[in-house]
Amino acid sequence: MHNPTLMQFFHWYYPAGGTLWHEAAERAGWLADIGISLVWLPPAYKADTGAQSVGYDTYDLFDLGEFDQKGGRATKYGDKAALLAAIAALKSHHIGVLLDVVLNHKMGADEQERIQVNRVEIEDREEIEDQAIDATAWTRFTFPARQGQYSQFVWDHKCFSGIDLIEDPAEKGIFKIVNDYTRDGWNEEVDDELGNYDYLMGANIEFRNPAVTAELAHWGRWVMNETHCDGFRLDAVKHIPAWFYRDWIDKIQADAAQPMLVIAEYWSHKTAILLQYLEQVAGKTMLFDAPLQMNFHHASTQGAEFDLRQVFSDTLVAADPAHAVTLVDNHDTQPLQALEAPVAPWFKPLAYALILLREQGVPTVFYPDLFGASYEDKDQEGNVRAIELPAIPGLEALIRARQLYAHGRQTDYFDDAHCVAFHRHGTGERPGCVVIMSNSGEGEKRLRLGADFAHGRLRDYLGQHEATVTLDETGAGIFRCRAAGVSVWVDAG
16 A cells, blocks of 8 residues: 555544444545545444443444444444445445454443452552452343344453442442452553553453453454454553454454554553564554654644654654554544643644655544534533634645655755754655745745756645745755745646
8 A cells, every 4th residue: 555544534522423434435535535545433333331432431342333232223423234334435445444443341231240359559550459359240241132143252250350340349449350360460461550551441351361362353353254344443452461462463364354454552652662562562563653642742832942853752653663653633632531632733734744744654634633523521620611623724735745745765854943844755656745844933944855856846735835946956945834834845847
């Protein structure tokens, strides 16, 4: 795939009502036309909160909007028929489809069980009380509406390592479930935040149970055959032992008709930790570049105080570009969400130019940045806030420019704290471009592109400047951009 471009086709506050699958089908042709080659869809299976759920409170992986469970048949995004139609429409326009996979936990159990648990210190998960207590918990999933179709597997307390709510006694907290697989405590090869970050929420899946791993491999094969998807986005992998996904991906790839693209979300701002995870999974997945997203956030909030020369410092795309998926914002970083660190609208054209037009990384476009979004929710103080996320001017043009002009080797001119540039030299078959941006006043650089470009004329593809740049006999010329803006200079012919 040449210059792959991923789009996250949803956000946390996408309206309920079952319209997303229809929208994806309707927009498929236009998305392909502008240069989107991959679409990441939200969790497509039934969640605990049913048709109101974004999908991360997983209930039944085998219910893609087909069974009357959790208040209805369809999910927030539509029913199974609409999902399959959307995938077919996207693939008919040569757009690959990634499905969101949430295997860390399950919520909304159908039955309670009498179990034993150990209380766990919330701020240090390695501190586990020696004395187990008897308690009642919602840990048995039978999926009565599905009646064993696609899978007859029943999840019970032996399939989980922890839970956050018990009854008799009634307590909230974190509790390690006592079973044959949890004797040694939490899983290894997870993030060491809070001592051990195996437990996140709900009924925490126990991957050391071989029946569980067999069931999840069965589901992977089933969902590939059922939907004909092209890959997966793996949620919350910092809480899931790396050895599980290393093995699961092998099983998925072995059964896939063609190689599946796998992108994992390990949300850490420490590149060394991301590199460690890639080593643990033997490089079998790509990772979102959370450090770069945080750099963009800081650049947008600090304005002219931010040193643009450092925008790629300590990022995954700088350390391991072959495994980096770059992004500007996502459903977790958008305003009022758990990892809130949004990039201010003024900086987003610069940020998108830095991920869409460079040689390194696979860029991700976030739904609200292309289409806009409006929503309300409570902030951390409990106050209701109205949020407007504007569509970013010029983003469609930048996506198109990736396919038209982001070709050939790259020369960087990161020599000024407030104005940086880079040159894509083009190839024998495809043209290149010069990208220049400023986070302060008007930007200007004299660049020598080389004798191959002597006497060339370039225009600003984004239309920020009417005048063209004419290069001299050495291929040198003066390139400009507006204050706090970006320009993409391409062959005027």
